[in-house]
Amino acid sequence: MNVLLDFLDMRHVVMELLLAFTPLVGFFAWMQYKSLRLPRSYVLKLLKGVLLSFLGLVLFLQGVTKGFLPAGTEIGRIIGEAPWRMALVPLGFLFGFAATAAEPAVRVLAIEMEKASGGSVGQRPVLVTLSVGVGLFVALGMVKLLLGLSILYFVVPGYALALLMTRFSTPEFIAAAFDAGGVATGPMTVTFVMAVVLGAAGALEGRNPVLDGFGLIALVALAPILSIMILGMFLSRKRSTTP
Structure with missing residues (x-):
């Protein structure tokens, strides 16, 4: 059956x-x-x-x-009910890092950036930067969930910072950064990481899965924008100081 x-x-x-x-x-x-x-x-x-x-x-x-959705939801529920629920923060970083590194679209973006830049921007720095950035923001999303904070406290300043950083980044990296925001929110992140958050939100006392569980993908979409522009500013500065 x-x-x-x-x-x-x-x-x-x-x-x-x-x-x-x-x-x-x-x-x-x-x-x-x-x-x-x-x-x-x-x-x-x-x-x-x-x-x-x-x-x-x-x-x-x-x-x-x-597999992914039931497993992620169950993992989030178990951790949310456990006394060591603060482990959601480091685990959020691990899940975000791993999901981004495994995301096929992220690898395609890294390959295309290397090809378009003539090899001056390597695949590995792009992949590592995106993975670390998303991991940090998923961990931040777990902090938001545990403390019951509004998503507006993170999204509004985050996108304001992203717009401010466009004044200090090169046009090439600005375009790639905003594309990366859509690329990183792929099926790996959405299906597993969001399922973990929703499972934890349903298990935590005083949390609403709809109000507190959702919003993580908005943070994930913000992370690559900031990460790629930071990488661009670092590479531009490195080139300007190289004799």
Whole structure:
């Protein structure tokens, strides 16, 4: 019975992804027929990549539904009920760091930044900077949850600081920083870290999962903006002092 239910759930995921993939593949096919005229070998490789992406997303989303979300919620609930609930802060850093380092979109961003900069901005510094930044802000989100503070105390000053830092950062890093804010809030962070926070918020006395559990992703989106601009200012200063 459980196997049948899992299959039906997966069928639902497959149909949703087909609705998402079909317009993209259809648009490429139309452009290929009209003007692109790419070699057949390239088209076959592209279709192979689309198929692998489709299958990977089906398995990933099914795993999220059956594994990540329940596990994250249960971990948050157990820690929230424990007397050592302050462990949520260092664990928040660990979860945020690990989720960002494992996020495929973050790695793509790091690769593209290295290519666009001609190798002057390496993948590793970008990846480490983003992972540490998100880890710190997830830990900050755990502090917000434990103390019952409003999200406005963090988001408003944070984005004001981000806008202020644009005056001291280079245009290239400003653009990359704001893109990184969207890239870091990917499926790894949303599905696991947010589930932990919601589970903890439901277990902590006097906390509301809706009021106190949500808002973490806003902090996660802010972290890469500040982190990448700080990295840009550091690299610019390093280049200016290098003889």
